[in-house]
Every structure is written in structure tokens, then in C-alpha cells.
Amino acid sequence: APPAPKPTKTQLRAVAAPQDSYKITLLPGDGIGPEITTATVKALVAAGKTKGVTFDFDEQLLGGCAIDKEGTPWPDKTLKSCQAADSILMAAIGGPKWDGNPRELRPETGLLAMRQQLGLFANLRPAKAIPQLLDASSLKREVVEGVDIMVVRELCGDVYFGKPAGIYTDDAGVRWGQNNMIYSEPEIERIARVAMDVAQKRQGRCCSIDKANVLDVSQLWKDVVIRVHGECGQGVELSHMYVDNAAMQLVRWPKQFDTIVCGNIFGDILSDEASMLVGSLGMLPSASLPSEGPGVFEPIHGSAPDIAGTDAANPLAMILSAAMMCQYDLLQPDLAKLLEDAVEAVLDAGYRTRDIVNEGNADETLVGCKEMGDLVAAKVAELAA
Ligand SMILES: NC(=O)c1ccc[n+]([C@@H]2O[C@H](COP(=O)([O-])OP(=O)(O)OC[C@H]3O[C@@H](n4cnc5c(N)ncnc54)[C@H](O)[C@@H]3O)[C@@H](O)[C@H]2O)c1
Numbered sequence: 088a089p090p091a092p093k094p095t096k097t098q099l100r101a102v103a104a105p106q107d108s109y110k111i112t113l114l115p116g117d118g119i120g121p122e123i124t125t126a127t128v129k130a131l132v133a134a135g136k137t138k139g140v141t142f143d144f145d146e147q148l149l150g151g152c153a154i155d156k157e158g159t160p161w162p163d164k165t166l167k168s169c170q171a172a173d174s175i176l177m178a179a180i181g182g183p184k185w186d187g188n189p190r191e192l193r194p195e196t197g198l199l200a201m202r203q204q205l206g207l208f209a210n211l212r213p214a215k216a217i218p219q220l221l222d223a224s225s226l227k228r229e230v231v232e233g234v235d236i237m238v239v240r241e242l243c244g245d246v247y248f249g250k251p252a253g254i255y256t257d258d259a260g261v262r263w264g265q266n267n268m269i270y271s272e273p274e275i276e277r278i279a280r281v282a283m284d285v286a287q288k289r290q291g292r293c294c295s296i297d298k299a300n301v302l303d304v305s306q307l308w309k310d311v312v313i314r315v316h317g318e319c320g321q322g323v324e325l326s327h328m329y330v331d332n333a334a335m336q337l338v339r340w341p342k343q344f345d346t347i348v349c350g351n352i353f354g355d356i357l358s359d360e361a362s363m364l365v366g367s368l369g370m371l372p373s374a375s376l377p378s379e380g381p382g383v384f385e386p387i388h389g390s391a392p393d394i395a396g397t398d399a400a401n402p403l404a405m406i407l408s409a410a411m412m413c414q415y416d417l418l419q420p421d422l423a424k425l426l427e428d429a430v431e432a433v434l435d436a437g438y439r440t441r442d443i444v445n446e447g448n449a450d451e452t453l454v455g456c457k458e459m460g461d462l463v464a465a466k467v468a469e470l471a472a
């Protein structure tokens with residue numbers, strides 16, 4: 088049986104009160120990771136400066152770069168730095184260079200180990216339409232305008248962690264692969280509590296996503312969500328949807344959703360889908376929160392090996408992740424707002440990275456990753472002046 092975590096309350100702070108200085112573990116990772124990290128640090132430092140807040144960054148290895156330098160995707164030194172930090176800011180890991188490695192020597196294994204060892208069970212992935220980017224979405228303007236969804240994704244369980252797992256060979260020499268979708272009641276309960284809390288602070292609607300028509304683990308999920316809703320979901324209207332339908336409804340009429348709560352794998356897939364409501368995977372931030380201790384703040388996208396090293400990456404998802412860090416871990420909502428306002432102002436001024444540009448629109452200026460970071464940093468200073 089999987090470990091049975093205790094049900095937890097949702098709020099979940101790394102520091103007890105706002106500080107003048109913060110220890111941040113920085114995990115640039117692989118692919119476009121280092122590029123978007125440089126841009127994000129620039130914007131974050133500029134924001135801090137406006138309020139006399141400083142950051143003491145401790146850059147550490149995670150993922151493929153850690154495999155190359157330390158022989159493991161999740162070095163002990165990185166864990167220790169994370170445990171000693173006020174918060175953790177991550178870019179992305181992975182790439183084709185390591186895809187042929189055995190499982191324990193793959194970058195993704197490092198990321199999963201980090202999530203489990205730091206207890207990052209609550210992954211908040213907001214997908215909010217940005218008025219300036221309505222035409223960047225592949226969907227019609229009237230479908231995406233006003234979309235405001237929070238995906239609450241469970242991050243420490245499910246088919247990602249179910250044991251046993253592996254590729255095996257039977258007596259006849261036939262190979263088979265196995266992963267198990269497992270959720271214990273306490274694991275479902277603690278994420279359901281977070282979802283109720285999140286929904287109560289939003290529009291009060293929570294849709295729980297499952298595949299209870301087929302999967303026993305999903306039936307348990309649904310039963311526990313209903314119980315938790317009864318216990319602590321005052322004011323929340325709870326609904327349920329099968330994941331296949333949810334994938335369709337997200338592009339048919341996304342405005343029906345407010346808060347979505349789901350297991351690890353469904354949340355992984357649905358949040359990438361939801362990014363297209365906003366216009367690009369390069370726009371979606373996330374917060375991965377434990378019941379206590381520092382959280383990890385990271386874009387939902389990966390290391391984008393196809394554009395790594397070309398200065399074409401969009402750093403805004405990571406900059407917005409830094410804003411979530413300011414809000415959730417550092418207790419600096421003003422800094423979060425400043426970063427978000429600066430991103431909006433830069434988009435207002437027409438600056439676009441390649442993933443969100445509408446070619447042929449004379450009001451838009453194509454910029455690279457570095458320039459986008461510089462523009463946000465400059466706008467932060469300008470807005471605060
Ligand atoms: N949290 C993470 O670190 C994370 C998340 C997802 C995937 N990955 C890893 O990343 C690697 C590549 O995976 P993938 O290609 O399936 O997914 P990906 O998210 O890296 O890229 C998917 C597509 O989106 C584009 N894209 C992603 N982020 C972008 C950005 N900021 N700006 C502009 N375009 C962007 C990419 O160019 C690519 O075309 C794999 O090794 C995967 O395991 C890591």
C-alpha cells in the first residue's frame with residue numbers, strides 16, 4: 088500500500104512573515120531552462136529592488152545537467168539547498184540527450200523525486216485569459232475571452248509513483264510494461280481540501296475530474312471528494328466530470344470551469360491543454376506546494392529542446408511563476424502584483440516572443456527571450472516609480 092499522508096490544512100507557508108531578504112534555491116535545469124531563468128531573475132530582482140527586498144540565490148543542479156555533472160538527476164546537495172531555502176524557483180528539465188538512459192538516470196526521475204521528497208502534493212496551475220493575447224489562442228476569441236481556470240493537480244501520487252513499475256519479460260519472452268494508478272484516501276483527502284479552499288477564494292465552483300466509470304481508483308477519488316466537500320466545502324458548488332469529456336469541454340466552452348481538481352496524470356494533460364486557452368504553453372505558471380516548508384514555482388512547460396539555445400523561448404511563464412512565489416511563499420503580494428502588471432504592460436506595448444506573435448500584425452514587435460526579460464524588468468521599475 089502507498090504511504091498514508093496525514094490530511095493537511097491548506098495554507099502552507101514557508102516563511103512566517105514578510106522578510107527583507109529571501110534565500111531562493113534556483114534550478115535552471117536543461118534546454119531553454121537557463122535562458123528563461125536569466126530573464127526571470129532579472130525581472131524578480133528588479134521587482135525586489137522597488138521595495139528594498141533582496142534575494143540570495145543558490146543555483147543548484149537538477150535533471151540532465153545534474154546527471155552530466157554529478158551522475159544523478161537529484162543530487163543530495165540540491166535537496167539540502169531546497170530544504171534550507173525560503174522558496175524554490177525552477178525552470179524545466181529534460182531533453183533527448185538523456186531519453187535513452189535507464190529510468191534512474193533520467194532527468195524526469197529527478198523532478199519526481201524532488202516533488203515526493205519535498206512533499207509537493209498540491210500543484211496549482213492557473214489558466215487565465217490575457218486580453219492582449221486573445222488572438223494568440225488557436226480557439227475563437229469569444230470562446231477564450233474571460234476564461235479564468237485554476238487546475239488543482241495532485242502531484243505526489245497516481246500512476247507516476249504506483250509500485251511495482253517497470254518493463255518485464257514473461258517466460259515466453261514477451262515483454263510487458265506496468266505502472267499502477269494508486270491513490271489512498273488520505274492522499275485524495277488532502278488535495279480535495281486544497282481544492283475546496285481554492286474554490287472558496289475564487290468563484291466557488293469546483294469540478295472534480297475522474298474516470299470513475301471505469302477505474303476503481305477514480306471511484307474512490309470521487310467518493311472522497313464528495314465527503315470532503317460535505318465537511319469543508321461550504322459555499323462550493325461541486326460537480327464531477329469524466330476526464331475524456333473534460334478534455335472536450337475545455338475547448339468547447341472553457342468558461343464553464345472555475346476550479347478543477349484532478350489526479351496527477353489527468354492534471355498533467357489537461358493543464359497543457361488549458362494553456363492553449365491562454366495562447367501558449369509559454370504563458371502558464373505553476374505553484375507546487377507542500378503542507379509545510381518551501382514550495383517549488385515552475386512553468387508548466389518543459390525544456391523545449393526544439394528551440395533551446397536560440398533565444399526564442401518565452402520567459403513569461405517562469406516570470407509569472409516567480410510572481411506566484413512572491414504571493415504564496417514569500418508573503419509579498421505587492422511584488423507578485425508588480426510582476427504581473429509589468430508582464431501585462433509589456434504585452435500591451437505589443438512585445439511578443441515567437442510563440443505568441445501574430446505575424447503580419449503591425450502593432451506587435453517580435454522579441455527574443457533575453458529582450459523580453461529586459462523589457463519586464465524595465466517595466467517593473469517604471470511602474471513602481
Ligand atoms: N516541468 C518540467 O521540467 C517539464 C515539463 C514538461 C516536459 N518536460 C521535459 O521537457 C522535454 C521536452 O518535452 P516536450 O517537447 O514534450 O514539451 P515542452 O513543454 O518542452 O515543449 C512543447 C512545445 O512547446 C514549446 N514551448 C514550451 N515552452 C515554451 C516556451 N517557454 N516558449 C516557447 N515555446 C515553448 C516547445 O518549443 C515545443 O514545441 C522532455 O524531456 C520532457 O520530459 C519537463
Ligand SMILES: CC(C)[C@H](C(=O)O)[C@@H](O)C(=O)O
Binds near residue numbers: 195198199355387389
Ligand atoms: C516532466 C514530467 C515529469 C512532468 C510531469 O509529467 O509532471 C511535466 O510534464 C510537468 O507537467 O511538470
Ligand SMILES: [Mg+2]
Binds near residue numbers: 355356359387
Ligand atoms: Mg506536463
